[in-house]
Amino acid sequence: MPDLLDKFDYASAELAKLQFLGVNPVGVVMEKILSPTRAIISGKETILLGTYNYMGMTFEPDVIEAGQKALTDFGTGTTGSRTLNGTYVGHKALEAALSDYYDTRHAMVFSTGYQANLGMCATLTGKGDYIIIDADSHASIYDGCAMGNADVVRFRHNDPVDLDKRLKRLPPEAGKLVVLEGVYSMLGDIAPLAELVRVSKANGAMVMVDEAHAMGFFGEHGRGVTEQAGCEAEVDFVVGTFSKSVGTIGGYVVSNHPKFEVLRLMCRPYMFTASLPPSVVATATAAIVKLKSVHAKRNQLWKSVKALHGGLKAAGFNLATKTPESAILAIIMPSQDIMVSLWAAMLEAGVYVNMARPPATPAGMCLIRCSVCAEHTDVQVQKVIAAFEQAGHVSGALGDMAAVA
Secondary structure (H helix, E strand, O other): OOOOOOOHHHHHHHHHHHHHOOOOOOOOOOOOOEEEEEEEEOOEEEEEEEEEOOOHHHHHHHHHHHHHHHHHHOOOOOOEEEOOOOOOOHHHHHHHHEEEEEEEEEEEEEEOOOEEEEEEHHHHOOOEEEEEEEEEHHHHHHHHHHHOEEEEEEEOEEEEHHHHHHHOOOOOOEEEEEEEEOOOOOOOEEEEEHHHHHOOOHOOOEEEEEEOOOOOOOOOOOOOOHHOOOOOHOOOEEEEEEOOOOOOOOOEEOOOOOHHHHHHHOHHHHHEEEEOOOHHHHHHHHHHHHHHHHHHHHHHHHHHHHHHHHHHHHHOOOOOOOOOOEEEEEEOOHHHHHHHHHHHHHHHOOOEEEOOOOOOOOOHHEEEEEEEEOOOOOHHHHHHHHHHHHHHHHHHHHHHHHHHO
């Protein structure tokens, strides 16, 4: 009998190799979480620099209190989808908080950010339509395209000229959706949204922007790169997640489209998934309300981002962006072996960062990725830079990079 897992033998071999080297590529075990920036890993206190907890909302006392109250008042879960018994008063309050935060008429909450992209991409476009995506789009966007029936067109990463060229090749009467991201999660680079949106609209396309890695600290009100670029009025749909700056789990889409509410009856990942537990909904609502006024947190986040980017660059690391564009700082590695060695050396030094490798990364890159938190202190940032310098030499990362520079 054919074994359906045989096709993954190449991955099994890689997994075995990494485990032989003492590396767990499927996730370290967090034995205890001490704060948004500290945890116990393998019995050692470790600085967390790879959690996407951008605004450090996971331990806010009033946010935790809101979740505890909802757990007591409404129980552990809804046991139903939003279209059946899964809409509680808290779910409507959360959608109202999102509409207020984004200053939009409509908001719809999904059980995960992945499902938000999956559902919107698959539902908005159908047979005879075109969905146009950046080549570096997140897996959830690609999967949403695969789930739908529209023709998929890719354009070169962050290239308005290529987007314009590809849009002009499409039938003018066809429905078109351009899907963009404010911040691209692998390299941490931001999109030239103003120009990309202008080109899209000039060619008769609707626009959806995923602000997962920008919500909370880009723009005057923290609404993302869309706000910072001044093109909110031209963007038809903004998608996001609660698992980054909001500090919990779930996804959402906000919009001013007058026909938006019909999506609740047409979007399968929304209709056929159990809704978020009341405690999660309550913490998300409290965090979103709080995010409107956490200016000191935003300032500290950007201060730490600039300090870490400058320190890593001065140490000799090859960063994916010349300047600090977002809270994600990606270091380009010369090989997978060097990447693994540096990651392990950093963990040994008491700093947790992320490894990223193909197929998740663009252009076959191997990366060490850092995600900065608003709760990182100046002292922690300096400790991280010192750890990177030491680990870079121990692993051969800095020597290798210096040799090819």
